[in-house]
Amino acid sequence: MQIKRFFLRTSTALAVLFYVTHAAWAVEPFKVRDIRIEGLQRIEPGTVFASMPVRVGDTYSDEKGAAAIRSLFGLGLFKDIRLEVSGDVLVVIVEERPTVADVEFIGTKEFDKDTLKKAMRDVGLSDGRPFDKALLDRAEQELKRQYINRSLYAADVVTTVTPIERNRVNLTFTVTEGDLARISELRIVGNKAFSESTLRDQFDLDTGNWMSWYTKSDRYSRTKLNADIETLRSYYLARGYLEFRVDSTQVAISPNKQDISITINVSEGERFVVSGVKLEGNYLGREDEFKALVSILPGQAYNADQVAETTKAFTDYFGKFGFAFARVQSRPDIDRANNQVTLVLQADPSRRVYVRRINVAGNNRTRDEVVRRELRQFEASWYDSEKIKLSRNRVDRLGYFTSVSLEPSEVAGSADQVDLTLKVEEKPTGSLTLGAGFSSNDGLGLSFGINQQNVFGSGNSLGLQVNTSRINRLLVLNTTNPYFTKDGVSRTIDIYHRVFRPYYDETSYSLETTGTSLRFGVPVSERDTVYLGAGVERTSIVTGSYLPVAYANYANEFGYASNAVPLTAGWARDNRDSALVPTSGNFQRATAEWSVAGDVRYIRGTYQYQQYIPLSKQYTFAFNGDLAWGQATEGKTYPIFKNFYGGGLGSVRGFEAGSLGPRDASSGLVLGGPKKVNLNFEFQAPFPGAGNDRTLRMYGFVDMGNVFGADESVVFDQFRSSAGVGISWISPMGPLRLAFATPLRKFDNDRIQNIQFQIGTTF
Structure with a gap:
């Protein structure tokens, strides 16, 4: 009975609260004469007005008010937002989130603090940004992830938020790094054809030795383990084990987070020998030429590397005749009774195309002509894979770019045209060096050098070298124009002064x-x-x-x-x-x-x-x-x-x-x-x-x-x-x-x- 009376009293109170709240929120629609914002400290009023779905002269309603609150909260700048109505004036009352004044790290020895601050910026937590507890949690997880990548699984992070004046906060990440987690056991289970030590020699990861301080090979990394597993798979597939597979991989860490045990379970399958190679499909009537590209020899163990090499050679050879989208697939016909495999190479040259346009992207500093003069594939010419590969390599050899790629793309509405996009990523081509070298015969030598391989993006180089040593001293000024003529003749000018003194005296x-x-x-x-x-x-x-x-x-x-x-x-x-x-x-x-x-x-x-x-x-x-x-x-x-x-x-x-x-x-x-x-x-x-x-x-x-x-x-x-x-x-x-x-x-x-x-x- 007492429980029933409590329920009735509670239900009545909630009903009254809902009625009062709803009555307070419900506003009769009215035409907004003015909008006033209260509570701003650092944020410009224009930021609020731009996000409001209500303007002066609009008819205000409860639905528009709810939309305004959602829109302002979506900015991530405010901790609280309220709307009030004073006559025909809409009042927006906001409470700004604190702003991050400083991010500090204590106890971080494994990482440079600038590296950690960059990681924090990547998750949205940096000086001058609004403070968000959710971002803080993400920052902690990111910090721990950075330590896990360095095999510091025992790392502990404690975050302190210190409010300061003007609605700002200081963030302090106190890190207890702990000791490194090292690979204490690395096992391969299920191998029969090769010894475990032979297979482990293929790995970059190991259980450590006296050089591990340099190689860091005993530090666990998921990326390195995946690479080692692929190396293991390639090792078997290159020796005839066509049906080799990795059944499972277990990675276990000890309770003290100091020792890591890795177990890789494999199934080798049978070893297969190639009994023959067949060509199927359309080879443009050049079967003999394609057969000459086959590196797979009957009577030898199946070798996945040779198969990949052959299919790539076929695709490139098709490209030589303008077939940019040729497809070559290998299909093994397995005879398990005799442990033999017949390799079938199925070819579909698709259609022949020519290059409509070559686009160069990413060369913000280097002039277009510096890149284009290295190309051996030309616009309005038949697609030629050899010339495309040569063009990519020539651009790469310039030394001005960290990466170079040359990829074809179909032209919409045209079945016989492709565009090529040459994407480059530039790197600094100028260098200033100050250093010292020492040799057992030449003594101490101080060196100074200024070199710019790509002056003003022109492809020309300009350098100054100075070297001093006990025996040889050198001063050299040189400049090179790699395209002194349009045909690629280079010109180099050297001015030098050398001094040879064989005695200290x-x-x-x-x-x-x-x-x-x-x-x-x-x-x-x-x-x-x-x-x-x-x-x-x-x-x-x-x-x-x-x-x-x-x-x-x-x-x-x-x-x-x-x-x-x-x-x-x-x-x-x-x-x-x-x-x-x-x-x-x-x-x-x-x-x-x-x-x-x-x-x-x-x-x-x-x-x-x-x-x-x-x-x-x-x-x-x-x-x-x-x-x-x-x-x-x-x-x-x-x-x-x-x-x-x-x-x-x-x-x-x-x-x-x-x-x-x-x-x-x-x-x-x-x-x-x-x-x-x-x-x-x-x-x-x-x-x-x-x-x-x-x-x-x-x-x-x-x-x-x-x-x-x-x-x-x-x-x-x-x-x-x-x-x-x-x-x-x-x-x-x-x-x-x-x-x-x-x-x-x-x-x-x-x-x-x-x-x-x-x-x-x-x-």
């Missing part, structure tokens, strides 16, 4: 060379460039202590200052997959220099050949050959300052840099010689514990070579040779090469230097 002699040169680069193919040029230079022998007799004799013939007018020619071809960390391909370069006027007359030439052979994903064999030769002409003496030198990194390691070759009889100073032979053999491998990281490598090597005088014959018996091991590291300071070498063949008075290294670059 400032009173010792030195060689000073000042000159200028003009060089043209003539493209003779898409991969080959021939260089032709001429220059004028003056070389001075600055007298001082330790001057060798050979230099004194040369000065007696030509004087202490001599001039030369050399003509230069060169050729280069670079097929390496990377200029910084090459693993395949080759590089060739040949140069010739002929002094046709001036005090000295000579001719000299060099040839360099490098070959990189990938032995596996991790191992590479590399060869480098370097030959040089010089000869005086017109009965003159060969200029001693044009000699070649050998020894050290880049030559025969284990011998002091520049120490090979003839020496001055009185001082023992190495004079170099006009003939040089250098051969290097390297076996490159991952650094122990670094996994697949290519920025840190180790290598074993064998070097041989020597430098010979003008009156000496190049004989193998005089070659010096060495063997050793080394480390190559692409460090933040630049490439580092460290080598420990032991001479295999040496002679009396040879200068041995077992450990040699170089940080940065020298000129």
Whole structure:
């Protein structure tokens, strides 16, 4: 009975409250004479008026009032909004949300605070923005996500909101980072054909070793795990296991959030051998030409990489004849009884098209003509996939863009036309460098450089380089116009000043060379460039202590200052997959220099050949050959300052840099010689514990070579040779090469230097 009376009293009170509220809210429609806003502090009245669905002169109703409140709340600027009516005046009373005055982080050691503030801005929480509790919750989750990505699963975030004057708040994120969560167990279950250790060697993730502080391979990342699983799948599919699958992946973290266990369950299936390859569909009557592109060989294990390579080759070949939308699908016909598979390649060339228009997008700074002159696919020409690929690669090789893509799109209403869109993303092409390098032979060198590869978006380059070291000093000013002519002939102008001083003593002699040169680069193919040029230079022998007799004799013939007018020619071809960390391909370069006027007359030439052979994903064999030769002409003496030198990194390691070759009889100073032979053999491998990281490598090597005088014959018996091991590291300071070498063949008075290294670059 008491419960019933309570229910009746409560129902009556609610009914009365509803009646009073409804009576207070209900307003008879009226014509609005004025709108007044109260409560604004920082927000402009115009912002409110622009969002109001009611204007002066409109007829106000309850529905329009509700719409006005919803619209103003949608701005996210107000904490409370009320509407009142005073006669025929509509009064809007608002309470602004607090504004974020400052965002501060405490205890964040893993991240730079600027990085975290950027992450907060991405979720809408930054200085000057309205404070929203929902955004604060999102910010906390984003902060925790950033730490989880770094394997800091135990990170705890506490947020403090401190109100300050003028309706503002300070936000403080106090972070307890905790210890790193590391992979303590990584298992692959269900494998039979390959050992678990072999499969784990394919992964970038592992359970850690003594190099994990550098590789961070024991830090769990979902992205890295997915990549490793795809690597595992590719490994099996490339070895005949056509039906391989990953059944499940379990990732478990310990209660203390310090240890992560990963288990990957796989089903290998049977191994299949290719019994044959069939072509079906329309091959334009060129079946024999397409068959020549097939890289799948019957009798060998099914290889998904070869299948993908073949289908891509087919698609590209169709594109060569204008079929931009050709489709090539591979279908395996499986004979499980004999573990064989017949691969059927089904082709549909679709329709032939030509390129209507080529659009360039993203080049905000670089001029259109700088990009378009690299294109080999032209408008109003048949679509050619080879020319399109070549065009994309040429634009990419400019070095002005971080990404380059060239994609076709159909033209509406036309079945035989496509438009190409070349999208580029520009990057800064100017650089200012200040730094220092140190080498075991050259001492400390300070460097300064200004370089702009794309001056004013014109594609021209302009640079200034300055370098100081114990032995070599350099000042170079150069500029290059890659399209001096419309045919792509480049023009380079160099002005340089070099000083060579072999002794620390400032009173010792030195060689000073000042000159200028003009060089043209003539493209003779898409991969080959021939260089032709001429220059004028003056070389001075600055007298001082330790001057060798050979230099004194040369000065007696030509004087202490001599001039030369050399003509230069060169050729280069670079097929390496990377200029910084090459693993395949080759590089060739040949140069010739002929002094046709001036005090000295000579001719000299060099040839360099490098070959990189990938032995596996991790191992590479590399060869480098370097030959040089010089000869005086017109009965003159060969200029001693044009000699070649050998020894050290880049030559025969284990011998002091520049120490090979003839020496001055009185001082023992190495004079170099006009003939040089250098051969290097390297076996490159991952650094122990670094996994697949290519920025840190180790290598074993064998070097041989020597430098010979003008009156000496190049004989193998005089070659010096060495063997050793080394480390190559692409460090933040630049490439580092460290080598420990032991001479295999040496002679009396040879200068041995077992450990040699170089940080940065020298000129």
